[in-house]
Amino acid sequence: MSAVDDAIIRAHRDEWARVVATVAKRFGDLDIAEEAASEAFAIAVERWPADGVPPNPGGWLTTTANRKAIDLIRRENKRDGKHREALMIFDDEPAPSLGAIDDDRLRLIFTCCHPALSMESRVALTLRMVGGLTADEIARAFLVQESAMGRRITRAKVKIREARIPFRVPASADLPERISGVLAVLFLVFNEGYLATGADTDPVRDDLTAEAIRLARVIHELMPDDGEVTGLLAMMLLIEARRPARVSTSGELVTIDGQDRGAWNRDLIAEGHALVRERLATGEPPGRYQVLAAINAVHTSARDVRDTDWSQVVALYDQLITLDPSPVVALNRAIAIAEIDGPDVGLATVESLEAALNTYHAFHATRADLLRRLGRSRDARDAYDRAIELSGNTAETANLLRRRRQLAG
Structure with a gap:
């Protein structure tokens, strides 16, 4: 792949999940959605360097992926004829919004985190379909072999298809049983952005950290009283605040003890600390993400690494473990x-x-x-x-x- 081709993919990689979600919602099949999106991106790599990037790249990718999905379905002989004919009716207009949140990526996350799937399968599938991570990157996050992770993702997609799980944000009453999987996904997507594991990627993937924070904010608005939602958002903000100091001009990772704390984003730190205090004020027993947020609050409260309250950090880890x-x-x-x-x-x-x-x-x-x-x-x-x-x-x-x-x- 040329540098120009690679630049095209990287510049529009944030469209991946939206395209997958749109196609999946229309055709009800994650395998078809993923394959159609992959073909659309492949065509973009082939055509855009010569023809130029279209005025609406996201719309172009979605339209192309929808057409590729129709081609894929036409090649399948196992589907019911009437169903196949119905899918042949192509509509360039966007599909109507489903659910309370008009966010394709969040809708796809909630679909992949259906309680019919095991927790590990929910997280792995969502990282693949929404985060756009490779099976190898996901396997490293789970500390398992790539082949085992590939099989897990395949089984999850089959389960969604066989169970006819709808592609929509669930009703408010259904959120609690899915939220733990959703938060686990956002946590791992953020981690992959914070310290990317792919050999051919930037060491810090701002696109992933920004998207994880955006979605955490959306969920926080939806569930403002959920302590773990608040905790995860606070943790992300406090870690993201340190990003400007994490990689040196020579491209080397700078660990927290050597970072220029004057370069940290004070607005994000203030927001994260406020969320941590908000949860402490409730007096409710904290969950995993709330404790992680508190640990990061201790680190970001110290003006110098020598001022870090390590006793408090150990006490929080004792609670976390x-x-x-x-x-x-x-x-x-x-x-x-x-x-x-x-x-x-x-x-x-x-x-x-x-x-x-x-x-x-x-x-x-x-x-x-x-x-x-x-x-x-x-x-x-x-x-x-x-x-x-x-x-x-x-x-x-x-x-x-x-x-x-x-x-x-």
Whole structure:
């Protein structure tokens, strides 16, 4: 693919989910919608460099995808004749709005997060269909093999088709049973944007973080009293506030301890802190996202890394691990413990997680940093090598390479 072709796809990649949602809503089939959208983008790559980008790129992609969907259906002989003929009637006018929210991407998210699907399938399918992530990127988020993730996504699409799950935002009464899956999706989409894992992508994907925040705001307006919705939005805002300082001019990831805090977005920090205080004032037991938001509030409250209240961070992680006893949470807790009790105590906790996190780059990067602080340069070098091997983010790899070069001996 040429640089021009790649630029076209990247410039209009935010249309992917909207095109998929529109086609899926019209034809009721995610497989057809995804294939038709892929063909529409492929035609754009072929034609636009020569013919120029049309005045309404999104409309062009949607129209082309709809026509490709009709072609796909015509080639299928298994569908009922009358149903197929009905789908042949092509309408260039936009389909009528369905549900309380006129947002194609959010509608598709709620469809993919139907309770008929397992939670893991809901999240994986939505990341693929809405976030536009590859099966490999999603597999890395779940710490599983790409082939296993591909099968999971395929089974989820079959389930939606067989169960005739409608492509619409559910009624208000149906939201609670789907919201946990929706929030998990937005959390992972944001994470992929915050630290992109694709080898051929920018290290920070602003399109994904911005879209995740936009959708979280929409859901917050829909469910203002839901603590976890508020918590997720607050967490995203507080992390996004640090984005201007996260990558250096040389393209290297800058960890929070080395960031220029004067470059942080104070408006986003103020908004995030206000949401955290709003939830604290309710006196209700916090959920996972509310605790994560509180952890980020502690970090963004410190004017200097030396002012960080690590005791409060550890206390919050102690609370979080009761809600989410995952090895990744335990790893982050160990990092905070090392700041209070020393790198030797932190390292012991980290190394106890090796069986669960051996293929996770952050595990090896954390272990390498703790070994470096303990003066164990040879062991640190090996750990950095493993972290570099597993890292898919160019900015993070650059940071790890520099840290490795700085080792003594």
